[in-house]
Amino acid sequence: MSTLDEVREKLAAKQDELKKVFDEAEVTTDSGEKSYDFARVKSLGDNVRGSIAVAEKVKAMDDELNELGEKADKLEAAERAAKGLAEREKVRGRPPMPGGRGNHPSVADRVKSLGEMLAEEKAYSDWIKRGTPGGIDFSYDVLPSDVLAKAMQVETLLTKALMTTAAGYAPESVRLPGFVEATTRPLQLIDIIPMAQTGQAVIKYMEETTRTHGAAETAEGGTYAESTFIFTERSSDVRKITDSVPVTDEQLDDVPMMSGYVNGRLMFGVRQRLDTQVYVGNGTAPNLRGIVNVAGIQTQARGADPVPDAFYKGMTKVRTIGRAVPTHHVMHPEDWQGVRLMRTTDGVYIWGSPSEAGPERMWGLAVVQAEARAAGSGLVGSFQPPWITLFERSGVDIQVGYTGTQFVEGKRTVRADMRAALTLGRPAAFCNVTGL
Structure with missing residues (x-):
């Protein structure tokens, strides 16, 4: 995989596979809360059965999702860098900042x-x-x-150090x-958040608020189908x-x-x-x-x-x-804490052992706290x-x-x-x- 679209496509497919596993494992407790019993999972095949084996497989799938997510982040950052380079090329002729020699x-x-x-x-x-x-x-x-x-x-x-003395002769005291x-x-x-420059007091743009495609099969001599597209100015x-x-x-x-x-x-x-x-x-x-x-x-x-x-x-x-x-x-951060501490019914931490930092990612996407x-x-x-x-x-x-x-x-x-x-x-x- 070499393009951002290909990585995102695989990421979406892997997300769906992991979601299917969680759907199979989901159980409702007597108190009405939802939990996970990985012993119920069958979609991973006969070779992966039992809560521990499934939990290990889930962790491997989550690690793969995180790796794909990191690849997508890097490719996206590279594309932003390319766009940024193009923008900087436009302003290479601007006057140098104060202090330039x-x-x-x-x-x-x-x-x-x-x-x-x-x-x-x-x-x-x-x-x-x-x-x-x-x-x-x-x-x-x-x-x-x-x-x-x-x-x-x-x-x-x-920053300057401050020397103070008491009345009379005393050892100097130098502030760190x-x-x-x-x-x-x-x-x-x-x-x-992507950033850009503007010279306006108000940012105005057009949003396509209605997009109705009326394309349809038409008999010979029949009236053409008609689509509707409406734009609204936003600011x-x-x-x-x-x-x-x-x-x-x-x-x-x-x-x-x-x-x-x-x-x-x-x-x-x-x-x-x-x-x-x-x-x-x-x-x-x-x-x-x-x-x-x-x-x-x-x-x-x-x-x-x-x-x-x-x-x-x-x-x-x-x-x-x-x-x-x-x-x-x-x-x-408090909501992410609840996710990071989630465990299976038999006590296995879903987001990794407490001895590990664990990825700040969920479903392959970065989590911003x-x-x-x-x-x-x-x-x-x-x-x-x-x-x-x-x-x-x-x-x-x-x-x-x-x-x-x-x-x-x-x-x-x-x-x-x-x-x-x-x-x-x-x-x-x-x-x-x-x-x-």
């Missing part, structure tokens, strides 16, 4: 963090020398995705470089996401400190909020409309089914109604460019100025913002799984 700066010179660009800005250093009168604005011509990626590389070794970050939710979903507003942090005059003079704040706090804060909005944003201005709140996505209730069965039924809806190939499951949505509901969908795209409208803008009484307090506010829009070209390519 000569007419042909290297990649390392061109891609700088916002903190580094701010530190190298002559207007900024001149403003510091003048005593920081009033405010100052900066605007850079950069690709937002480049800057957001650079923002994840938090450099703490350049850097700092221990407080806990926060990582980025979890936006990495699997998604570009929304702004912002973050800011107050800093003292001393911190403004401490360039590495400024770089750390811009990269490690403001940029991450903007991306983290975007990660939440694309999943659960309610669409009421100024919010984006997240995937689960887009009209037209499908729903699959778990009911009395085991969680994996509910997600498989969601996959089936994506295939048969959405006419798309499902690529990912999205689940809260996302906490932006409360436990109890999940999502299965086709995260491919024809069906979903996250558009970036403008580069990240950094500004420094006064707010309120900061002038007399010796403070400034550093702020960052970005603008983005999310479009679902085919909502039925996604299915909301509830009741987990």
Whole structure:
């Protein structure tokens, strides 16, 4: 198998085989819950009988599914890389980013963090020398995705050490470089959503909402059959996401400190909020409309089914109604925990022994653990460019100025913002799984 379509076709066939095994093994307990008795399975042939033998075969089938899923992921990533290369070729002639040397700066010179660009800005250093009168604005011509990626590389070794002494003569105390970050939710979903650039304030596109094929056999001289195709214009507003942090005059003079704040706090804060909005944003201005709140996505209730069965039924809806190939499951970590700990009636862990990490895959598809949505509901969908795209409208803008009484307090506010829009070209390519 060498093409993505061939791998996906085999993956779908193997999913159906494994589903048949689970259907045969499924039993209902006295409490009404569903479980699995693998001794009931006959579809694997006479050579595979008994719960342990069947469980081992099921694990082998699941491992094969995971291997196929990983192949599909790699091939899909390769195709995205090819498309990305084509897009980058279109913008090779754009001006180099600040800090580039000569007419042909290297990649390392061109891609700088916002903190580094701010530190190298002559207007900024001149403003510091003048005593920081009033405010100052900066605007850079950069690709937002480049800057957001650079923002994840938090450099703490350049932060200044602080020496403090008590009254009188005392041994010096040197503060260790850097700092221990407080806990926060990582980025979890936006990495699997295709991204693109836009120069518009509103993303408009046409969706074929009616597709009725009337093709039919016709007698000689008879009236031709007629089909009906209707298009509807859809739109998604570009929304702004912002973050800011107050800093003292001393911190403004401490360039590495400024770089750390811009990269490690403001940029991450903007991306983290975007990660939440694309999943659960309610669409009421100024919010984006997240995937689960887009009209037209499908729903699959778990009911009395085991969680994996509910997600498989969601996959089936994506295939048969959405006419798309499902690529990912999205689940809260607590819901995934319940799946990972599932056991057969005789105590065999379905997703692998506790001594193993176990694959974060289900029915051959990658499982993305996302906490932006409360436990109890999940999502299965086709995260491919024809069906979903996250558009970036403008580069990240950094500004420094006064707010309120900061002038007399010796403070400034550093702020960052970005603008983005999310479009679902085919909502039925996604299915909301509830009741987990």
